[in-house]
Structures are given as C-alpha cells and as structure tokens.
Amino acid sequence: MELANGTIVQEFILLGFGEGQQKRFLLLVFLTLLYVLTLTENITIISLVHLDDHLAQLPMYILLSNFSWLEICYVTTTVPRMLFDLAYSHTTISFHACFLQFYIFFSLSGTECFFLSSMALDRYLAICHPLRYPQLMSQEACYALVAGSWVLGFLWHIMSVTLISKLSFCGPNVIEHLLCDPGPILSLACPPLGIAPIVCQISMNTVVLGNFCFVVLSYGIVICTLIKKSSQGGRRKAFSTISFHLVVVTLFYGSMAGVYLTPDGESLSDITKAATLFYTAVTPFLNPLIYCLRNDQVKKAMGRSWKRKIGRQKRKETVNKSEDRSKKNKTNTQLCCQS
Numbered sequence: 001m002e003l004a005n006g007t008i009v010q011e012f013i014l015l016g017f018g019e020g021q022q023k024r025f026l027l028l029v030f031l032t033l034l035y036v037l038t039l040t041e042n043i044t045i046i047s048l049v050h051l052d053d054h055l056a057q058l059p060m061y062i063l064l065s066n067f068s069w070l071e072i073c074y075v076t077t078t079v080p081r082m083l084f085d086l087a088y089s090h091t092t093i094s095f096h097a098c099f100l101q102f103y104i105f106f107s108l109s110g111t112e113c114f115f116l117s118s119m120a121l122d123r124y125l126a127i128c129h130p131l132r133y134p135q136l137m138s139q140e141a142c143y144a145l146v147a148g149s150w151v152l153g154f155l156w157h158i159m160s161v162t163l164i165s166k167l168s169f170c171g172p173n174v175i176e177h178l179l180c181d182p183g184p185i186l187s188l189a190c191p192p193l194g195i196a197p198i199v200c201q202i203s204m205n206t207v208v209l210g211n212f213c214f215v216v217l218s219y220g221i222v223i224c225t226l227i228k229k230s231s232q233g234g235r236r237k238a239f240s241t242i243s244f245h246l247v248v249v250t251l252f253y254g255s256m257a258g259v260y261l262t263p264d265g266e267s268l269s270d271i272t273k274a275a276t277l278f279y280t281a282v283t284p285f286l287n288p289l290i291y292c293l294r295n296d297q298v299k300k301a302m303g304r305s306w307k308r309k310i311g312r313q314k315r316k317e318t319v320n321k322s323e324d325r326s327k328k329n330k331t332n333t334q335l336c337c338q339s
C-alpha cells in the first residue's frame with residue numbers, strides 16, 4: 001500500500017465506461033432495466049419453487065432456486081456500483097472496498113462454477129442412473145451440494161486476495177476496467193510481486209478449468225447414454241432439458257474466457273470490458289429465461305400458482321358478498337323493529 005515517497009494508496013480510480021455523456025446515459029438506462037428484470041426473474045423462480053409443493057421436493061429445482069439466489073448476489077455485487085458511477089460520474093473506490101468487491105465477486109464466480117457442476121451431476125445421475133437417482137440425489141444430498149458449493153466458493157480465493165492486498169502499490173492508481181479485477185490490480189503493484197500472481201493464477205485456473213472439465217465430461221456421458229439407450233421421445237425430451245443447461249454453461253465459461261484468456265493489450269480493453277459486462281450483468285438476466293422459459297414443470301407450477309391466486313380472490317369476493325348481505329339483512333331487521 002505504501003508508495004515510494006511515503007504516501008499510502010487509499011483509493012483506486014476505476015475508468016469504467018469512459019467519458020461520453022450520451023454513452024453513459026444509455027448504459028445507465030440499459031443496466032438499470034437489466035438489473036430490475038434480473039431481480040424480478042430470479043425472485044419469481046425462488047418464490048415459485050418454494051411455494052409449489054411439487055417443485056420444492058425435486059432436487060433439480062432445489063438447485064435452481066439456490067442458483068437464482070446466487071445470481072441475485074452475483075449481479076448485486078457489481079451492477080449497483082456501476083450504476084452509481086454512471087449516474088454521478090464517480091470513479092474512485094477505496095482500497096478496502098476494492099478488495100472487498102474483488103473477494104466477493106470472485107467467490108461468487110467460484111460458487112457459480114461449483115453450482116454448474118452440481119447441476120451437471122444431477123442431470124448425469126437422473127439420466128444415467130434413473131433407478132438409483134432418488135437414493136443418490138436425495139434432498140439431504142442436494143442440500144449438501146448447495147452448502148458445499150457456497151463454502152468452497154468463498155474459501156477458494158481467500159489466499160489470493162490476502163496475498164495481493166499485502167503488496168505495495170506505486171505509481172498510478174488507475175484501473176482500466178469496470179471493477180476490481182486481479183489483472184489490473186497486479187499491474188499497479190510494485191515489484192517484487194512474490195508468489196501472489198502464481199497463487200492467484202493457480203487458484204483461478206483450478207476452480208474454473210476443473211469445474212469446466214467436470215461439466216463437459218458429465219454432459220458428454222449423458223449425451224452418449226441418450227444416443228445409445230433412450231427411445232426417440234425420451235431422447236428428445238432429455239436433449240431439450242440438457243440443451244438449456246449447456247447454453248448456460250457456454251455463456252458463463254465463454255464470457256469468462258473472453259476476459260481472462262485474451263492477451264494483454266490496450267487495444268483489447270474495450271473487448272474485455274464488454275465481455276465483463278456480459279458475464280456480470282447479461283448472463284444473470286438470461287439464465288432464468290433459458291432454464292425456465294420452455295420448462296413444462298415451471299409452466300405448470302405457474303398455472304397452479306395462478307389458479308390458487310384466482311381461487312383466493314373468488315373466496316375473498318364470496319366472503320365480502322356474504323358480509324354485505326349479512327349487514328344488509330341486519331339493517332333491514334333494525335328498520336322493521338323501529339317501525
């Protein structure tokens with residue numbers, strides 16, 4: 001944290017989206033709308049799963065509801081800060097706030113990797129071991145996967161963040177990015193950097209590549225099983241289900257690859273920002289639509305919820321009419337007594 005002249009870095013400058021006023025206003029409107037819709041979609045899924053007795057007992061939807069809560073946390077870690085910067089042309093972030101955002105954002109990214117692996121495991125067991133699926137993926141096992149994903153995600157990057165936060169920072173404190181990312185932060189640190197970059201790279205590659213390989217292997221086995229064993233109707237239905245999962249996996253890992261696997265260079269900064277914006281704001285909006293838009297069980301649950309709502313309204317109207325008739329009869333009785 002200490003500079004060569006004895007001063008201490010107390011804040012960083014996030015350059016963000018640039019200085020164009022019209023561009024900033026359009027991005028502000030776009031991100032605000034996207035954020036509100038993302039919250040609405042994911043809250044709807046969580047409510048639907050927990051209020052529907054049928055969905056609440058299925059491991060796939062237990063995982064999906066927790067995944068929706070993860071998406072809410074994920075998008076809230078970055079987008080409100082982006083909106084604040086766009087609205088007030090505010091570009092500075094304190095040293096501690098920057099590293100807090102770095103830790104929470106990367107922990108949630110790691111948690112999402114583990115969640116995608118858990119959902120791939122669920123589909124593998126359901127399709128490749130259907131007879132043993134109720135025992136292998138019980139509610140207890142499902143909640144254990146959920147808890148393990150959260151715990152591993154938030155433990156995985158502690159050492160990386162700690163090592164980077166203890167480095168000395170000299171020279172400029174300008175981060176050419178939308179958020180506090182390890183690459184731009186490490187470029188501002190004074191040498192020697194020690195083992196911090198190596199530990200950070202190993203930590204990131206292990207969690208991302210490890211989970212990605214597990215997901216690819218799981219769905220590869222699932223696809224081979226479907227081709228060999230399933231009937232045409234069952235194969236079509238199963239392929240329809242896992243195709244949505246594969247789209248979510250492709251969007252998440254593809255956008256991350258666009259950020260972290262591209263070579264360094266100023267000419268690529270706009271591409272990196274666009275890819276970062278995509279996987280921090282756009283994918284949490286798309287995921288609920290991809291998972292649930294053509295899902296028959298979710299549609300049926302929404303129909304049951306709508307019918308319950310209509311039923312409650314009708315019962316309420318009936319009760320109100322009954323009370324009105326009771327009051328009217330009581331008033332007529334009183335008038336008759338007075339006359």
